[in-house]
Amino acid sequence: MDNGGVTTGGPVAIRKRTLHDQVADGIRDLIIEGYLEPGSRIDETRLIEQLEVSRTPFREALRTLAAEGLVIIRPSRGAVVRKLTAQDVFSMLEVLAHLEKLAGNLTCERASDEEIEALLSLHREMLALYEKRERLAYYKLNQDFHTMLSELSGNETLQEMQRNIQARLKRIRFMGNRKPEYWAAAVDEHEKMAECLSRRDGPALGDIMAGHLMNTWNRVKNSV
Template structure:
């Protein structure tokens, strides 16, 4: 359940007991960080989170340690836990690699996708259109992530899939900021339509070019947002 859909008073106590405890807590905190509910650099208020989740501090700290190993959270003695800041240079470098991975995935996916997989992608695209129309940015972004990962997965190369997934996990927070611009959000949806059209025609050269351009456009928007929020 997404606590953001609840009234403020109802969010104060969302029990995570009996659901795997610290793993479930880590998953919820991860969502809060990726969705921007907990902002980069923000100090984590352990007391408030314990009250919100109706838990003790021990499982919360175990969950936070998990997020530290993932790079989502930092910890300093006497200062506590903090949402990890976004490293602009790292994001830029990762995007440079992702451009090539998207292009390669496009060439392979056009050769290897089957009709069933194509139908799933088209259904997800229609879901994205609905989320866009309804102004549901977080839901749209999650559907968007699934579409991109599926295109890479249907390329049929497990090394490519694993590398892409690993790199994307490092920039989810930054990439989500691209949806802050309404115009870019609409442009991104249009680009997705062109991408799926090329894939349905099994046009590998066109698909590879469109995926790379889409990745480059997204990177440019993300870096612009990061620059503006950092004050540089």
């Protein structure tokens, strides 16, 4: 499927990806990378041709992205890319910082050695992509890292809240690495997370994760 020249990345999914999944991924990537700008109307005809799909899976994909908070579907007027205000972004990052601080503490307490190693393996894959400067692929693995860490907390309420907020901040989190110095700083923070995971230091990991989220705000606040 042609997705407008956008390079995709991330781990290969175990389950078979449906056409709906592929279309949603393609549109999501266009939003994340800024090809579809916040507040802009989604040109269905053009994108259907570009993605080489029919209208039904395209509209199903839009409904998925609307549920994630990335687009707004307006009856009889089409869909637009959701535009977040600076206050929206700050509020969500503030809550996400506390959620991931708790997730870091709980994961160090509850995860098995094999699960901790899986997280560290994902971290090493991220570093390899950083060395190759594959930004979108790195970003997707980064999202997987934060999702996995949340899942290993063993707290379903935390997981649900983390997933919902993370989905709405996809474009914002990608923007946080737009400058080389921002990306390097974020990678350094992830190195510190890995060190804390290795020694199961939950309080230290939680503090670093909370700081990591609020540092994202400092990197994007002038661009929202």
